[in-house]
Amino acid sequence: MKFAVIVFPGSNCDVDMYHAVIDELGEEAEYVWHDETNLDRFDAILLPGGFSFGDYLRTGAIARFSPVMNEVVKAAELGKPVLGVCNGFQILLEAGLLPGAMRRNDSLKFICRPVLLEVKNSNTMFTNQYAPEEVIEIPIAHGEGNYYCDETTLAKLKANNQIVFTYHNENPNGSIENIAGIMNKQGNVLGMMPHPERAVVNLLGSHDGLKLFQSIVNQWRESHAIKA
Secondary structure (H helix, E strand, C coil): CEEEEEECCCECCHHHHHHHHHHHHCCEEEEEECCCCCCCCCCEEEECCECHHHHCCCCCCCHHHCCHHHHHHHHHHCCCCEEEECHHHHHHHHCCCCCCEEECCCCCCCEEEEEEEEECCCCCCCCCCCCCCCEEEEEEEECCCEEECCHHHHHHHHHCCCEEEEECCCCCCCCHHHEEEEECCCCCEEEECCCHHHCCEHHHCECCCHHHHHHHHHHHHHHCCCCC
């Protein structure tokens, strides 16, 4: 399975994402600059964290117009897995691939530390290796991770089981309903503020994030299996 790690000017978690796929997951990955106009050769798309274009205007607002985003939209429409982490999540929101918006953390401070998440939906291509309601430890690192949506959107997220991760026991940024990660209705686009790529080996403090990448590979292999 081959992953595209999209790199925008200001991305700073692309190396972490590449390391997670190559060294811990054991799959192929390639850095893809933001002006790329063809992602056909990839099976999954990863949008890493960082400060794309310096977070000017709004987080992800400029990156959303990079040429590669047209290809990310196409990949999503084809059903390929698309994962956006932190700034990548913000870009997916700006691109309209996920509903809602990001606001400043309630504390108005940048937060960087491990947090506990609860897996609210373990029946997805991103979470099939987790147990239902499993509690995992994943680090966060953001200043604008306060997820918000209106009541109508929230009702749809709940009705369609699109809330994938919630913060467990605490809400570090003020996100509505403790939301830490959501997916689209089709189930192939996931955005989350915590960094699973920074939790793929115990040396980093936790390996709970590795199951997310393993889930993607597991789903891909099942869908590409040759059945006699």
